[in-house]
Amino acid sequence: AQLSAGARRHLRQACDRLGITVLEHTEVEAVEAARVLCTDGTALASDATVWTAGFAVSPIAAAGGLEVTDTGRIVVDRTMQSVSHPNVYAAGDSAYVVGDNGRPLPMSCASAGYTGMQATAAIVGRLTGRTIPNTKLEYLGNHISLGRRDAILQMVDDEAQAKQNYVGGRKAARIKAGILKMSLWTTSHPTFGLPRRRHHLAPVPNGSADKAIAHSEKTAA
Numbered sequence: 001a002q003l004s005a006g007a008r009r010h011l012r013q014a015c016d017r018l019g020i021t022v023l024e025h026t027e028v029e030a031v032e033a034a035r036v037l038c039t040d041g042t043a044l045a046s047d048a049t050v051w052t053a054g055f056a057v058s059p060i061a062a063a064g065g066l067e068v069t070d071t072g073r074i075v076v077d078r079t080m081q082s083v084s085h086p087n088v089y090a091a092g093d094s095a096y097v098v099g100d101n102g103r104p105l106p107m108s109c110a111s112a113g114y115t116g117m118q119a120t121a122a123i124v125g126r127l128t129g130r131t132i133p134n135t136k137l138e139y140l141g142n143h144i145s146l147g148r149r150d151a152i153l154q155m156v157d158d159e160a161q162a163k164q165n166y167v168g169g170r171k172a173a174r175i176k177a178g179i180l181k182m183s184l185w186t187t188s189h190p191t192f193g194l195p196r197r198r199h200h201l202a203p204v205p206n207g208s209a210d211k212a213i214a215h216s217e218k219t220a221a
């Protein structure tokens with residue numbers, strides 16, 4: 001549903017090419033060792049079932065008493081600070097964040113990068129007494145790998161709706177490969193791009209860091 005008509009056609013053709021049978025409007029009721037049971041009574045034989053019906057977050061935040069959504073994501077403000085526990089910051093899939101377009105950001109690595117950046121800026125800003133910048137909280141689109149030589153890159157508009165055009169085929173696969181290479185590189189160079197120059201740590205003028213630590217110790221006690 002999040003793809004343009006053209007990208008959907010592309011995806012159907014790729015499934016045909018790869019020998020994938022797509023069953024639409026079919027709801028799964030139960031998964032057993034050797035079959036999948038559907039609500040319409042159909043039983044599909046299966047040697048291996050890969051469940052891909054969406055992401056879920058750990059129940060640890062809800063169990064810890066943080067304010068969470070009914071899916072367990074931590075509710076945060078624009079600076080990624082928990083609305084119920086000011087000493088807790090959340091980023092990535094675990095955070096329920098309203099993006100710049102006024103809609104909740106989906107769980108994705110694309111959003112996790114932005115929310116991580118905002119959380120870092122907020123923590124550094126509060127600890128140094130500096131103004132906290134509003135970094136971007138955008139969601140630009142979906143990128144689907146369809147093998148080494150095919151992919152779909154679907155950009156979305158400000159309303160998070162698929163734009164009419166999409167990038168498909170080898171070009172989209174090359175872009176995806178580049179993103180994966182860059183991700184691996186940044187994993188092995190974790191300090192690259194850290195805002196060291198712009199945000200030198202400085203003494204806190206009003207002792208707010210000490211107060212924050214004292215508050216967290218008091219709360220923990």
Ligand SMILES: Cc1cc2nc3c(=O)[nH]c(=O)nc-3n(C[C@H](O)[C@H](O)[C@H](O)COP(=O)(O)OP(=O)(O)OC[C@H]3O[C@@H](n4cnc5c(N)ncnc54)[C@H](O)[C@@H]3O)c2cc1C
Nearest residue numbers: 058060091092093094106107108109110111112143144145
């Ligand atoms: C198969 C697959 C394909 C995906 N493809 C895409 C894609 O193409 N594009 C896209 O945008 N997104 C994609 N995603 C989603 C993307 O990976 C996530 O949205 C993103 O990684 C979220 O980042 P994160 O830092 O919030 O969580 P994660 O990257 O999941 O990191 C969470 C970390 O917390 C650790 N952790 C968990 N519980 C605890 C605990 N109790 N104590 C300590 N540590 C803990 C975990 O070990 C993990 O290292 C994909 C996800 C999957 C599973």
